[in-house]
Amino acid sequence: xxxxxxxxDVPQIETLAVYKKNGGYKAVEKALKKMTPxxxxxxxxxxxxxxxxxxxxxxxxxWSFLAxxxxxxxxxxxxxxxxxxGTFKDHYLMWKSPHTLIEGMIVSSYALGANTSYxxxxxxxxxxxxxLEKAIQEAYDxxxxxxxxxxxxxxxxxxxxxxxxxxxxxxxxALLESLEGKRGNPRNKPPFPxxxxxxxxPTVVNNVESIAAxxxxxxxxxxxxxxxxxxxxxxxxxxxxxxxxxxxxxYEIPLGITVEEFIYSDEWCGGIRDGHKLxxxxxxxxxxxxxxxxMILTTAxxxxxxxxxxxxxxxxFVSGTMLGSGGFIVMDETTCIVHNTLTFARFxxxxxxGQCSPCREGTGWMDKVIHRIEHGKxxxxxxxxxxDVAKKIEGNTICPLGDAAAWPVAAAxxxxxxxxxxxxxxxxxxxxxxxxxxxxxxxWAQ
Amino acid sequence: xxxxxxxxxxxxxxxxxxxxxxxxxxxxxxxPAMCYYEPLKGSGGKCRACxxxxxxxxxxxxxxxxxxxPACITAVQEGMVVENTVNESVLETRKGIVExxxxxxxxxxxxCDQAGECxxxxxxxxxxxSTTRTAEERNTFEPTDLGPxxxxxxxxxxxxxxxxxxxxxxxxxxxxxxxYRGDHAEISTYIEKAIDNDFSGNVIDVCxxxxxxxxxxxxxxxxxxxxxxxxxCSCEKCTGNVTLWYKGDEVxxxxxxxxxxxxxxxxxxNTCRFDRKKTSxxxxxxxxxxxxxxxxxANKYGANLIKPAFPIAQAARDYKLIDDDRDRSxxxxxxxxxxxx
Ligand SMILES: Cc1cc2nc3c(=O)[nH]c(=O)nc-3n(C[C@H](O)[C@H](O)[C@H](O)COP(=O)(O)O)c2cc1C
Ligand code: SF4
Ligand code: SF4
Ligand code: FES
Numbered sequence: 001x002x003x004x005x006x007x008x009d010v011p012q013i014e015t016l017a018v019y020k021k022n023g024g025y026k027a028v029e030k031a032l033k034k035m036t037p038x039x040x041x042x043x044x045x046x047x048x049x050x051x052x053x054x055x056x057x058x059x060x061x062x063w064s065f066l067a068x069x070x071x072x073x074x075x076x077x078x079x080x081x082x083x084x085x086g087t088f089k090d091h092y093l094m095w096k097s098p099h100t101l102i103e104g105m106i107v108s109s110y111a112l113g114a115n116t117s118y119x120x121x122x123x124x125x126x127x128x129x130x131x132l133e134k135a136i137q138e139a140y141d142x143x144x145x146x147x148x149x150x151x152x153x154x155x156x157x158x159x160x161x162x163x164x165x166x167x168x169x170x171x172x173x174a175l176l177e178s179l180e181g182k183r184g185n186p187r188n189k190p191p192f193p194x195x196x197x198x199x200x201x202p203t204v205v206n207n208v209e210s211i212a213a214x215x216x217x218x219x220x221x222x223x224x225x226x227x228x229x230x231x232x233x234x235x236x237x238x239x240x241x242x243x244x245x246x247x248x249x250x251y252e253i254p255l256g257i258t259v260e261e262f263i264y265s266d267e268w269c270g271g272i273r274d275g276h277k278l279x280x281x282x283x284x285x286x287x288x289x290x291x292x293x294x295m296i297l298t299t300a301x302x303x304x305x306x307x308x309x310x311x312x313x314x315x316x317f318v319s320g321t322m323l324g325s326g327g328f329i330v331m332d333e334t335t336c337i338v339h340n341t342l343t344f345a346r347f348x349x350x351x352x353x354g355q356c357s358p359c360r361e362g363t364g365w366m367d368k369v370i371h372r373i374e375h376g377k378x379x380x381x382x383x384x385x386x387x388d389v390a391k392k393i394e395g396n397t398i399c400p401l402g403d404a405a406a407w408p409v410a411a412a413x414x415x416x417x418x419x420x421x422x423x424x425x426x427x428x429x430x431x432x433x434x435x436x437x438x439x440x441x442x443x444w445a446q
Numbered sequence: 447x448x449x450x451x452x453x454x455x456x457x458x459x460x461x462x463x464x465x466x467x468x469x470x471x472x473x474x475x476x477x478p479a480m481c482y483y484e485p486l487k488g489s490g491g492k493c494r495a496c497x498x499x500x501x502x503x504x505x506x507x508x509x510x511x512x513x514x515x516p517a518c519i520t521a522v523q524e525g526m527v528v529e530n531t532v533n534e535s536v537l538e539t540r541k542g543i544v545e546x547x548x549x550x551x552x553x554x555x556x557x558c559d560q561a562g563e564c565x566x567x568x569x570x571x572x573x574x575x576s577t578t579r580t581a582e583e584r585n586t587f588e589p590t591d592l593g594p595x596x597x598x599x600x601x602x603x604x605x606x607x608x609x610x611x612x613x614x615x616x617x618x619x620x621x622x623x624x625x626y627r628g629d630h631a632e633i634s635t636y637i638e639k640a641i642d643n644d645f646s647g648n649v650i651d652v653c654x655x656x657x658x659x660x661x662x663x664x665x666x667x668x669x670x671x672x673x674x675x676x677x678x679c680s681c682e683k684c685t686g687n688v689t690l691w692y693k694g695d696e697v698x699x700x701x702x703x704x705x706x707x708x709x710x711x712x713x714x715x716n717t718c719r720f721d722r723k724k725t726s727x728x729x730x731x732x733x734x735x736x737x738x739x740x741x742x743x744a745n746k747y748g749a750n751l752i753k754p755a756f757p758i759a760q761a762a763r764d765y766k767l768i769d770d771d772r773d774r775s776x777x778x779x780x781x782x783x784x785x786x787x
Contacts, residue, residue: 166627168627183624188490188491188516188519349628349629350627350628351627351628352627352628352629353627353628353631354605354624354626354627354628354629354630354631355492355605355607356491356492356493356494357480357492357493357494357495357543357546357547357604357605358494358542358543358546360546360605360628360629360631361546361547361549361550361629362546363628363629364549364550364585364628364629365546365549365580365582368582368583369582372581372582379581381579385579392539392542392545392546395513395514396494396497396513396514396539396542396543397494398491398492
């Protein structure tokens with residue numbers, strides 16, 4: 001079942017003509033001419049679609065929180081900043097089929113009553129920005145954007161804003177600051193964007209994938225969308241799979257397939273590269289807890305883990321993780337977890353905006369300590385120190401980047417403590433080129 | 447509106463923050479503030495020194511708030527119950543905040559002009575621990591001059607953004623204050639451009655640490671050797687209400703007047719601050735009231751002399767060596783501990 005990527009490999013799908021030939025912009029026609037904004041919102045609510053940017057917040061509910069004071073403009077902002085290590089799905093969708101996003105933007109803006117909307121694109125993706133701008137121009141030329149769209153009386157202007165070149169600009173309030181032309185510092189909440197967003201007006205911020213899915217929902221109905229998936233994880237999800245698998249890439253999966261199937265089936269990742277075996281998975285982008293092979297395949301209660309919000313987080317922080325933004329990073333037994341944790345810690349150290357002290361100082365501290373451990377200068381007390389620093393950051397910061405920096409470190413130590421200890425106790429072995437710790441009894445062979 | 451903080455209930459106006467309500471009760475209850483500065487719009491919420499526990503959100507919705515909240519920017523609700531000094535997790539978190547703020551701090555208090563009136567000193571003394579867990583090298587920056595009268599020691603900065611808001615709000619034009627990110631963020635030299643403004647000197651007063659200091663005062667005295675006196679003049683640019691800092695007969699420094707929370711009550715102009723350094727420039731009102739705990743008051747005003755509550759000789763006689771095994775180590779050789787009889 002493909003919703004977003006059904007026609008993605010059709011040649012020239014990036015042009016409006018080909019996109020239309022493949023059923024494109026029907027949702028705009030239907031929504032603007034036959035439905036009221038509230039009816040569109042109602043379908044999105046029914047669909048059970050949850051935000052695809054990481055937090056998984058129900059999209060219909062988020063829309064219904066939007067304040068609607070008289071005479072104050074409202075805005076829809078598409079979060080296309082996608083900078084999380086391991087996540088590259090939005091990029092793929094926008095680059096291959098820009099009109100999928102633009103159609104979703106028109107439908108969603110209509111539902112929210114926004115007459116100006118923005119797509120905030122990660123600054124490094126200049127070529128995607130020009131693809132989008134070209135597609136937007138085509139849509140204007142065809143009367144799908146601008147004044148009185150398709151004669152419906154509804155006006156919408158759509159702008160593309162190149163990002164500030166920082167991971168933190170993906171956090172929704174930092175994004176709004178950056179969009180306003182300021183330094184991308186996250187805001188303290190409340191007030192939430194639904195009340196005071198861009199230009200101090202009510203604003204909805206949604207991920208590319210969330211917005212793109214709305215056109216299908218308008219065409220086929222919320223119930224049809226909700227019929228895909230399991231429980232509260234409805235619909236399909238783009239997963240960007242990377243690492244030691246046979247077929248890395250972006251896959252659109254129906255939520256609810258098993259993790260095992262996703263990794264090993266030929267339809268998806270095609271299994272671990274030859275001669276190696278699964279060691280660990282980071283299931284939802286660098287911010288979510290890492291899980292060892294046995295725990296990612298089965299839950300603590302012995303059930304097969306599914307690719308759903310609920311199943312992946314089953315067991316909480318002790319034995320679970322999160323679906324996050326769908327950045328699925330697979331590691332085989334040649335991966336050094338300490339090294340991997342260092343890579344993540346360095347990233348968050350580099351990307352912290354520096355406003356609040358726990359994150360600003362804590363991310364740097366963790367980076368330096370893990371760096372020492374990796375380079376054979378670890379002290380025994382460092383491991384508990386790292387856990388304590390992570391705890392002192394978590395929950396005490398302005399934005400969730402603090403948590404996102406703390407979790408990967410705390411989880412790596414929780415599940416691979418012996419590997420950290422080995423680095424500290426045997427620096428002469430651990431610092432050898434390519435050295436990887438192996439648990440007693442483990443073997444390299446499949 | 448009723449709000450209860452550490453079991454003390456006060457009546458406050460709607461829109462009051464937890465911090466303001468706590469300050470109404472008194473300094474024993476008020477959470478520490480390293481970034482919040484009431485006169486500056488938008489300040490607060492950054493340092494996280496003031497995190498408190500809300501155990502009851504309001505009368506209507508009595509659920510506790512899941513995370514600790516910054517007291518300085520969280521508005522009270524009718525019937526809210528807050529725990530500050532009585533909550534273990536609040537105090538533990540605060541220890542962590544001290545540790546974070548000191549992590550890259552140079553601890554150069556012996557050569558820092560701010561020592562004695564530094565909020566970071568007070569904060570770490572009151573809320574921190576005396577040991578350190580870090581073995582890492584500190585981040586360092588070179589000191590820079592921001593115009594002729596102000597020096598920036600970025601090493602000491604806690605990135606409270608107070609100077610940024612000051613430059614933004616009381617000097618003309620938009621000023622971008624911070625460059626770079628994270629622990630490599632710096633107060634930017636763009637401020638240098640705002641620094642020939644008539645009110646730029648106020649960034650010195652708002653800085654909680656010795657990151658922004660007055661070059662005309664540099665190394666002239668330790669603050670506790672000088673004597674603060676309230677004075678005013680008729681100034682065409684500001685209200686002219688200031689504090690003069692005397693060493694002997696010499697005015698060595700001029701600052702704005704601060705309230706008991708260390709906040710400037712009226713911003714003063716650069717002429718008053720940097721150029722009026724003669725007693726004859728001023729009408730003297732009298733000695734500044736200095737909080738009793740401040741080192742500035744020590745040994746200066748008779749009434750403020752600190753008298754110990756018990757005779758010192760007696761205390762020496764009563765002193766007992768305590769059998770203390772707290773510093774034993776688990777990681778190295780385990781010390782053998784005798785069973786107590
Ligand atoms: C540090 C940080 C980075 C983020 N980066 C992104 C991002 O690149 N793209 C995105 O869609 N959401 C990102 N988010 C999540 C957004 O804040 C926000 O929750 C999301 O855009 C909401 O859209 P959704 O409800 O459609 O998921 C980030 C959050 C944080 C804390
Ligand atoms: S948690 Fe980190 S990134 Fe977020 S506001 Fe604080 S310092 Fe900035
Ligand atoms: S220089 Fe001082 S006032 Fe400015 S941010 Fe740093 S500590 Fe705060
Ligand atoms: S004083 Fe409240 S966060 Fe700094």
